[in-house]
Amino acid sequence: MIEIDGSMGEGGGQVLRSALSLSCLTGQAFHIYNIRKNRSKSGLMRQHLMAVQAAARIASANVAGDRLGSPELSFLPDRITPGEYSFDIGTAGSATLVLQTVIPPLLAARKASRVTVIGGTHVPFSPSWNYFAEIFWPSIARLGVRGETEAGSFGFYPKGGGRVTCTVQPAEALAPYQVRERGRLTRLRIVSAVGNLPRTIAERQLQAALSGLKGRLERGLPMDIETRELTIFGQGTFIFIKGEYEHAVAGFTALGERGKPAETVGSEAAREFLEHHESGEPVDPHLADQLVLYLARASAGSLFRTSRVTSHLATNLLVAGYFLKLACRVEGSEGEPGAVAITPIPQ
Structure with a gap:
């Protein structure tokens, strides 16, 4: 065992x-x-x-x-x-x-x-x-x-x-x-939503995100923007920003909570997206660790670059090594951009 x-x-x-x-x-x-x-x-x-x-x-x-x-x-x-x-x-x-x-x-x-x-x-x-x-x-x-x-x-x-x-x-x-390169940003999608709260909160979240992104992205970038009112138990808000690149996708979510201004929610999502976007790397920090269990049983070795090496990524690689024979390499310090190589070793 x-x-x-x-x-x-x-x-x-x-x-x-x-x-x-x-x-x-x-x-x-x-x-x-x-x-x-x-x-x-x-x-x-x-x-x-x-x-x-x-x-x-x-x-x-x-x-x-x-x-x-x-x-x-x-x-x-x-x-x-x-x-x-x-x-x-x-x-x-x-x-x-x-x-x-x-x-x-x-x-x-x-x-x-x-x-x-x-x-x-x-x-x-x-x-x-x-x-x-x-x-x-x-x-x-x-x-x-x-x-x-x-x-x-x-x-x-x-x-x-x-x-x-x-x-x-x-x-x-x-x-x-x-995936070593992501190509250019081709489209941005933003969804700002509220459940059992005034629609104006979703609109404020959206405006704060747009203000944070203003002047930081390519001119003329196609954008899909949506505000939603949800039917839920209780109350809640979120904003989600999705970047579609030529060879990759990346996404970031910010959640509302009691006492947290809508402007803070929108600015938080915009800031996290820009940190990823301005790194120039294809894979966002969350996806990097979520891919590990799938790449650990792929038919050949994988190599990708991420905008931020995280402790979650290192942890998933460690756990995978308990159950599967793998050759893994991470180039880059935690909190910085890096490259990840995962090669399954035939049993």
């Missing part, structure tokens, strides 16, 4: 989620301790417990330690079973992180699967649904992942209640990812 110290790397839930994905995929059992030790409230929270339960269901796993607050967990997977699954987190825990836990193993199933998750779709410290559907999913589709994404409703902290669905087709082999 593989032993994993959950405090390694970024020391959060990512260590656990990646281990669950790879355990199901490879059939290797693992024991993890010090779960989320580097967080203020360590141990399994509800969204992490749902990721465990979701992985256990698709792989008919035997699990010990799967309870709220548990600092350790043992996971012994069996065979992956395709099918129709529904998981209700019961809180505003991230629905996209649960989906990202089960997608890699379901790619190795014999038939297609359909997974619905109820929870938070636009919540802190996780990919927003817009990012998942418009950045992450097209990027793994480029590797050979086939399926569809659908959002029935959105959910915000603390009420949750969002409902999202993903269908996953089997994929015997995934293509490598070779």
